[in-house]
Amino acid sequence: MSYLLNTAEEQQAMLAYLGVPSVEELFVAVPPEVRLRRPLHLPPALTELELHRQVEELAQQNASAAQYPCFLGGGAYDHFIPAVVDAIASRSEYYTAYTPYQAEASQGTLQVIFEYQTLMCQLTGLGVANASLYEAGSGVAEAVLMALGVTGRQDGEVLVAETVHPEYRRVLGTYLANLPCSLRVLPAPEGFLDPDDLQAALSDRTAAVVVQSPNFFGHLEEVADLAAAVHRVGGVCIAVFDPISLGLLRRPGDCGVDIAVAEGQGLGIPLGYGGPYLGILACRDEPAYLRRLPGRLVGQTTDRHGQRCWVLTLQTREQHIRREKATSNICTNQGLMALRASVYLTALGPQGLRETAELCLRKAHYAARRLADVAGAELRFRRPFFKEFTLRWPGPTDALPQQLRQRGFLAALPLGRWFPSLADCFSLAVTEKRTRAEIDALADALAHCRPPSRP
């Protein structure tokens, strides 16, 4: 078999050393009655050439954003990935190493993570960031668990704006299902969380409030006002952000957010059908937060020669030491994705991030104007937005994605599956990759999709 090293002769030599006649003897501890007495029902082994052919065929059965201009958003975006990101991430010293327990053998990974933590602090304006989480949805859940601990309101209430990505909300619900706290969704009929509505919902039971800006519809929330309101009742304000947007927008930390969470996919990580992605989590640099931070942390120290170096630190928060008392059960991070995000942000720098955000903003607004001009279509909400917006459409939206794909686009996320009241709406996202010509062509394509029998 392809990856087994020892030849039959070497196996014999090893068995001889062990004094056993066959490998079978090494499995004596497995009771005969539970042994599998038949081959697994799996397809037969394939050589690289054969499997290459089959895997390429499977890939070709998909229509990818490499072929079709992609206007889909909803938490995953087709941003451009500079070639340096792939080049660095394909260094096998990074991708074939594991958790950097042995600091002396892992300074590469450790320093990368320390730099990632710093970049996330620079990006968010907060004082501490962990070594990354799986992705944004579970990141929100981990942030809420932190907030429950920080406030001590373990059986309190968690408020989530309806404008937070519905799947983040669902993951959060799953995580909290068996815990004593309660979870309440705050309606946002106009596509944003009205600070007055939040004010009305807050109480001294409020442990955490989760908002997202730009939110699921692409709109900007009044984060600073919301955070201030949460603080007045002693709660923790958790804000989900779009890292690309921070080239232009005020940072969560500067808006008074306590814990900032984001999906880091836009930072040089391929769309990849939804994963692996990168859960960003940063928070206030305060002991109450730090003590409850989930996931790994890398810290700076010195070695026995006095050299600056890096180690995994504050591990007493973690499961392998605290077991059932750990702040979370997480025992990995998304190391390789954190590396990609680090290289991406470093390649862009402040100016590149600003220009990228500016392009997204301007192209999205151009697209919104063009598409709202298509007969029958209109912008559903009147709120400031960043790179994503919602259109109302005269008729059902379920077939739109397929119709648009047949005209050459990956576009239109129908919102009815999450918001029955928005069954006639869909959202579009526009990144810096999209050209004016593509946007214009999308508008033409949409015009052709109009259902014939509606006014």
Next chain:
Amino acid sequence: MSYLLNTAEEQQAMLAYLGVPSVEELFVAVPPEVRLRRPLHLPPALTELELHRQVEELAQQNASAAQYPCFLGGGAYDHFIPAVVDAIASRSEYYTAYTPYQAEASQGTLQVIFEYQTLMCQLTGLGVANASLYEAGSGVAEAVLMALGVTGRQDGEVLVAETVHPEYRRVLGTYLANLPCSLRVLPAPEGFLDPDDLQAALSDRTAAVVVQSPNFFGHLEEVADLAAAVHRVGGVCIAVFDPISLGLLRRPGDCGVDIAVAEGQGLGIPLGYGGPYLGILACRDEPAYLRRLPGRLVGQTTDRHGQRCWVLTLQTREQHIRREKATSNICTNQGLMALRASVYLTALGPQGLRETAELCLRKAHYAARRLADVAGAELRFRRPFFKEFTLRWPGPTDALPQQLRQRGFLAALPLGRWFPSLADCFSLAVTEKRTRAEIDALADALAHCRPPSRP
């Protein structure tokens, strides 16, 4: 600009250190009358994202062997490249290093080349191989130049079989154009060099004889007999081989060949529209040959601590020391391509090379049977062949490649451009990548290409 490092401030600091007001002052030695006073007429600079789009468009304007099963040969073959080859060749310590002059800083490249030299000796059965040449055509020319020196017959005759790749012959002709020797092509009307015909052409003026096996038509030559005949008149026998074929065939060194040359493209190097490829050259381990070997050589030695290590050696053959008396003007090798070939051969090992050759042989013979069954087609020659064969076709062959491509294949190399007498013939090559289904489909496609008005 993308790759310039110094900021305007740094440039100012450097100019200040130099005490000159502007960069312009540094160009004082360039006479004003030859200064270019206008911008170059070139397209404007493009960012990575913009150029990415344009380059992808250019790539898509080509029909590649990744989309179409490729049956083209003629010196470049669509063999499978295992992923390990790309993975190793993309290590930037290899591809961004240069010539290993400083042995202490270049043991990686030096050891790779030493291993390559060894692999080439193992492959060919000869005692010495150089660090590689540009590609096969100029490799043949270099081999002939060696032979002129070895025999001392500088104004003698060089005989080349007509079955040697016509472009190798043309490159050879170009190289020899201004030298005192003469060049004669030995006809091979039956698709191979008849030893009797060679015998008749040999004389004590014969410096070198160049043959190729498998030859341009895919046929095997009687290399051992030919070499013996050449040796009887004191000439040097140069044989071009196909490295893949040596999984099955007798090695050039074992057939008495003095200098073996090959195109190494099949050893893990992409088709790449004809280059960069790899010129393999190996020869007898004799001082007369070694002294005249063109190109670089890596040798083993020990360092001041007695450790085994590798260095560029026998440089007194080379242009940078011997200048006009050098054995050749070559001052590079195809380092990265030699690395690819080394990884490829190591990945295959003896058994893998044998199986690859066996698959080529059997599939090519199956294809020959299937295609010769197409009405009107027939095998042009009756000679043993390896992976390439020649078909006669009832009508002109110029349009065939395009017709077959429109039916989904890259296939049919019309031979008329080199051999007017074979204007009704084309060749096909079949590698281990081709499947029975593809071969059968090609036969069907060919049947549809039949010119309607011919019998």
Next chain:
Amino acid sequence: AATELIFELSQPGRRCHRLPACDVPPESPEPDLPERYRAAAPPPLPEVGEVDLVRHYVNLSTRNMSIDTHFYPLGSCTMKYNPKRHERWAALSGFAALHPYQDEESVQGILRLLYELQEFLGEISGLPAVSLQPAAGAQGELTALLIAAAYFRDQGQTHRRKVLIPDSAHGTNPASATLAGFETVTVKSTPQGLVDLTDLRSKLGPDVAVFMITNPNTLGLFERQIRTITDWLHEAGALVYLDGANMNAILGITRPGDFGADMQHYNVHKTFTGPHGGGGPGSGPVAVRDFLAPYLPVPVVVREGERYRLDYHRPKSIGKMHTFYGNVGILLRGYCYIRTLGPDGLKQVSEQAVLNANYLRARVAQVLEVPHPGPCMHEFVASARKLLREKKVRAMDLAKRLLDFGIHAPTVYFPLVVPEALMIEPTETESKATLDAFADTLARIVQEDPDFLRAAPHTTPISRPDEVQAVKQPILRWQPSGASSSSPPAPAAPAAETPQVVPAAS
């Protein structure tokens, strides 16, 4: 220079990546972005050129040991060779450039792959219902426990609040149980390293929801009484959860479903060789019995004739664990691995992993105490207890010294039940020659001067970082002002005594 932080290379105004000019007409009549949302300046990211960036990260990479460069016998982590072909395939744009919200018709290829992988994993475990969604083993554990909770709630058995966990288990087990809202109860091990049946019996009761067992366990031993254990649990109305971290030992040999597990997770990044990525991404699918299938997270990939689709209509589902469908890129590599090996190949993987481990165990046993009787499965635990007693040389000292010989250290101080533990997992992709070199090196090291060992490693870029300082004065980010950090002192939790190095379960 490799140890300079990227921030220290920053030069104001220097740039790497550049963006095209905007090709759409300017905003009008009003600005697209109201002023109150705008930041005065972009974030203070580093400003470097492309060559700076590349040199920095390329040089940094060489300060790692990795599978591609060194033998890496990190117990419990299954550091096997990561095939290069997987990287090539995962990068195909037909996979890498798929948006998760594309219409199903446009993603039939990847859906088919994921569907088939669900089938494969179901067959390998004998637990036919599979969710690929968990992003890592620990999330797989949590998913399974949430499924159990939902099941018992559905059954009206909300009194089942307890999860039993052997003392040799990975720390993720109790942490996941707590996170899922359960109480944890520890079950002791026997001196032979197996579950203490008497202790287990005594803790079994109507309040037990789940027994989380790792089998083979973290000592590398197969629970000989596994059928008794699972039978007892089932008789008590509880579920058995298998921590699948050690599946590499039993592929095609025995199936968790056949020995009584009701749920398990996989570590695709271990057993099916997704690259570990310096700590992730992993992938932790769960497989469960059919009666638990309704509770799996949504969506599940289903097949209808020749079409595949994402099934969200599962009313009893626990919900979602991941925004989308899990770490598809890692799952894809696992799929390719299973298809490369096939049924015979997978069985040979386990046979060779076990043979390698036993051979190395026998060789190491000449040098160090190996406290539990063999044969072992795919890994084993040695103890440096005697060295500590006699020479004050600890397991950690041996681990560090191995680095000097180009061998990554084994896992040390885990499992907790073995003093001065060295947990060694060679995997099937290492040769006898590599194992011999390890054993020879270890034999040489234990003879070395204790002071020299306590100062090891001697050839690595750094040596013996001060971990206490890192905890007492945590510096968790670089700051422009200079050396000292404004980070607050560490949380009060106990620190100094805890082991320095411990393994990842997932």
Next chain:
Amino acid sequence: AATELIFELSQPGRRCHRLPACDVPPESPEPDLPERYRAAAPPPLPEVGEVDLVRHYVNLSTRNMSIDTHFYPLGSCTMKYNPKRHERWAALSGFAALHPYQDEESVQGILRLLYELQEFLGEISGLPAVSLQPAAGAQGELTALLIAAAYFRDQGQTHRRKVLIPDSAHGTNPASATLAGFETVTVKSTPQGLVDLTDLRSKLGPDVAVFMITNPNTLGLFERQIRTITDWLHEAGALVYLDGANMNAILGITRPGDFGADMQHYNVHKTFTGPHGGGGPGSGPVAVRDFLAPYLPVPVVVREGERYRLDYHRPKSIGKMHTFYGNVGILLRGYCYIRTLGPDGLKQVSEQAVLNANYLRARVAQVLEVPHPGPCMHEFVASARKLLREKKVRAMDLAKRLLDFGIHAPTVYFPLVVPEALMIEPTETESKATLDAFADTLARIVQEDPDFLRAAPHTTPISRPDEVQAVKQPILRWQPSGASSSSPPAPAAPAAETPQVVPAAS
């Protein structure tokens, strides 16, 4: 272990790559391959597993210095940063998987790219007719000389047998001239490092075919009298050939065609940053004046309306230099580079390369003698003559010691006209900080103990290989029998006195 040869890891029966079973019916009625052609056994290649192979080559790679890891100021080689985007683009299957004999309709994209590159190179040099075929600079030189020979033959001037070459030229110049059938005549340099016009004048005559000039020359100096020189040559009926190795200094500043060159080659791997690949592949296109266009190798890419095709119908062509069309993969990178930089960017490349060189020259001049007056162009030559005289420290000793500081050595002992030469080319892609670090290091090194310097480097994997032994008892391949080689003693050519390290022209 990294120094083990791959052959020493071989284990009979071990395998890496495997092939599918044959899917075509067996041969019949007679065997496909007559027995007399068959080898008894396949070649004795090494037998290793995939992890062996990967570890071997990955670890070996780290025993190189490279642009991606170190400053590499190797004079004359233009070791600038190699953009990663080029590697991504060159790997696109629409380029990498094109067969050279595809029909022209199916390769319009690559033909267009090559056509445009021909145009770009013609514009940059002011020599409008371009062949992309030469595979390296040295082959470009040879191509140009064969063109000159063909031209003079065509003109009936076969008496022009001489090629004039300055003594500071790359060794490839005289070697190429000889190979092209010419006799070479050396022209002296002045103490200022420029062509000695008196000597040139004295050697000009009706038998001169070509003057090969490198401008800027190998001392990094621009020939101020270039117009005089080229005018004289043209008056004498000869052609002027420009060795384009140093084009990085003059992009958009001055054009060889404008200062009187009739032919030139480019080094795409230098000026336009094709990666150097540890010694190749390079690419050496030639550009010539229109009257020489008929002699260019076939094919040339031509445009007809919107279509591109390969033009083989050029009756006066010298023929072919390459089986196909040259090193297309490298040409493609050069194309992308030119399109990335654009006209302004290319000029800035030269300006910055020259600024960097002058700055570094001024800093180095504080430490070492820099014999020729400045300003220099993109590189300069320092001399360690004084150190040799005073401390018996040679240029080579400095070069080796630099390696200890993570800096690749400059080119040493070239050009031959400067004793104890160190030829330093920083390129435009290095920062002031990097240049300062180089200068500071050099200043520190020259103060060090001479014995210590003569034993340098001290931190590299090996130090001071015995090159004499390598020549006297050449071991040019590994052999299974063991240490000693059956290779014969070296050829009798003079060896011991020659400089150890010299630069590549091409």
